[in-house]
Amino acid sequence: MKRRDFVRGIGGTAAAAMLPGFQKVMAASHSPRPNIFMIFTDDTPQKDHGCYGNSHVRTPNIDRFASEGMVFNNAYTPAPMCGPSRACLYTGLYPIRNGAHPNHASVKPNMKSMAHYMKAVGYRVIILGKQHIRPAQYFPFEEYDVNLGFDGPGEDIRKILADPGDKPLCVMMNHFQTHWPFNHRGGINTDPEQVEIPAYLVDTSETRTMRSKYYSEIEFVDRAVGRVLDLLKERNMEENTLTIYASDHGSHWPHEKWNLYDAGIKVPFIARWPGKIEPGSSTDALVSLVDIIPTFIDVAGGNPERVVLDCGGEPLDGKSFLPVMLGKKTEHHDAIYGVMTFGVVTGYPMRAIRTRNYKYIWNIDSHFTYPDYWATNLPNTQMEWGVWSSWLRKAGTNPVAAKVVQKNLYRPPDELYDLRTDPHEMNNLAGDPSKRGLLDEMRGRLHVWMKEQGDAGDSAYHMEADQEVKHLDRMWCRQPVVNVKIYATRQLAFDEQGTVSLTSPLWKATIYYTTDGSEPNRNSTLYENPFVVDPPVVIKARGYDGDIVTPVRTTPFREIGPTLLYKEWYIPKNHN
Ligand SMILES: [Ca+2]
Numbered sequence: 001m002k003r004r005d006f007v008r009g010i011g012g013t014a015a016a017a018m019l020p021g022f023q024k025v026m027a028a029s030h031s032p033r034p035n036i037f038m039i040f041t042d043d044t045p046q047k048d049h050g051c052y053g054n055s056h057v058r059t060p061n062i063d064r065f066a067s068e069g070m071v072f073n074n075a076y077t078p079a080p081m082c083g084p085s086r087a088c089l090y091t092g093l094y095p096i097r098n099g100a101h102p103n104h105a106s107v108k109p110n111m112k113s114m115a116h117y118m119k120a121v122g123y124r125v126i127i128l129g130k131q132h133i134r135p136a137q138y139f140p141f142e143e144y145d146v147n148l149g150f151d152g153p154g155e156d157i158r159k160i161l162a163d164p165g166d167k168p169l170c171v172m173m174n175h176f177q178t179h180w181p182f183n184h185r186g187g188i189n190t191d192p193e194q195v196e197i198p199a200y201l202v203d204t205s206e207t208r209t210m211r212s213k214y215y216s217e218i219e220f221v222d223r224a225v226g227r228v229l230d231l232l233k234e235r236n237m238e239e240n241t242l243t244i245y246a247s248d249h250g251s252h253w254p255h256e257k258w259n260l261y262d263a264g265i266k267v268p269f270i271a272r273w274p275g276k277i278e279p280g281s282s283t284d285a286l287v288s289l290v291d292i293i294p295t296f297i298d299v300a301g302g303n304p305e306r307v308v309l310d311c312g313g314e315p316l317d318g319k320s321f322l323p324v325m326l327g328k329k330t331e332h333h334d335a336i337y338g339v340m341t342f343g344v345v346t347g348y349p350m351r352a353i354r355t356r357n358y359k360y361i362w363n364i365d366s367h368f369t370y371p372d373y374w375a376t377n378l379p380n381t382q383m384e385w386g387v388w389s390s391w392l393r394k395a396g397t398n399p400v401a402a403k404v405v406q407k408n409l410y411r412p413p414d415e416l417y418d419l420r421t422d423p424h425e426m427n428n429l430a431g432d433p434s435k436r437g438l439l440d441e442m443r444g445r446l447h448v449w450m451k452e453q454g455d456a457g458d459s460a461y462h463m464e465a466d467q468e469v470k471h472l473d474r475m476w477c478r479q480p481v482v483n484v485k486i487y488a489t490r491q492l493a494f495d496e497q498g499t500v501s502l503t504s505p506l507w508k509a510t511i512y513y514t515t516d517g518s519e520p521n522r523n524s525t526l527y528e529n530p531f532v533v534d535p536p537v538v539i540k541a542r543g544y545d546g547d548i549v550t551p552v553r554t555t556p557f558r559e560i561g562p563t564l565l566y567k568e569w570y571i572p573k574n575h576n
Pocket of ligand 1: 042043081082179248249
């Protein structure tokens, strides 16, 4: 990059800071550019903090910090998994564009990141603790304390702050908690009777015991955050510093991490900047972790678009919310987006759009049972399975518990929620005729955004189409056909009728079906919405997408079964 272009890109003050001999002068001036210090925890959802209204969990240090800065009530991660969330944070791009959309994946070649951009505006860019980004060459941070102490700031940051050098600092302080397993609690033992059980969990003694360990973990990380804040105070790093507390996504519970419900994607975000941000303030503006890069560049005095262009980066998906922090604006985005793809560990592909009031989720692989980690009885999931088993036992006699289990495992293609009245997203409005217009609008906006992102919305099956051995097929018994799901019309009662839903892994495949035993073709009944049938009946369906035609799916439906008052007539393919 030519220096002239660079100077134009980052503006006079910032560019002057790069000139030889200027930095020491600037450091001694009355208005040096601020340090940026972001404390980032792992798997800590917004709702589980005292300052966000949870009266059961104890977070006195974070609550005190909140009283000194601005609390963001509507901050979101684009992806509910460690690696993808962080890739969005550091690149300023949503998951499909930066490439790291499956967990533990690499970003696309030649991606530019926070380290490039903040160095370009004259900062020393440091990462401590958890990284979970790859490959390392595209994230050229100064790396320290990669095994960051669980209970405090660690020795490396003490040394850095004792002798920070001439440049302003941009520091990511990434804690490893409150990530599963909940076993770093520092001797804190929360009473199982004193925890909150949200509506999407089943209240059993096993849940409460696990929940109490999780709450202890939150209190433990709160103490660690308190020690970091104490260190900043000791080092006189409060005044001219934008200090942020945030987390990457929801916790390791059903309906949270690996999900696009708010419990999975709504994150804490608190910003303190004495003299700039009003203490004790809050905002409802919709912001996303993809906004962090442009916001940081803006805080540093750079022009985000020019800096990104001059560094050779892709145009950012986010935009600076500095005006919100400074109290000059109350709105930011009118919608944010969530992406969950297939991949390592668990979960299946989903996309979501979230406006101020509503959420629409598209379950791309809804024709498969949701592969929840907790419901998987494997050698490495026995702690989760112990809790889940208690849910299944309770579901046998308790309709509320049965509904929670069923909702988690069997998801319709469309989910629509009104977050004002239903913050836990338990009451799906997608089938409500009065919400049809809203559903179409939200779905339309999501599809437009996906096209802009270059997101084909592939099912997990498609993503593996070129692989000789379809690992996920083997694990979850996936099939590239039209899939038929039948459930009791009244879902929590024995019923003589069933509601049939037809889906296909082929994006936008058109499905035709028959119920009279004849072979389906393009002249058969077009599938548009779930429909009701009386057993016994044979449903035959076939999907069409351009030249692609699926095999005929034949599903005999004889009765509604007693298992959780629900029966899925999906017959797994034999892979042996
Ligand atoms: Ca995480």
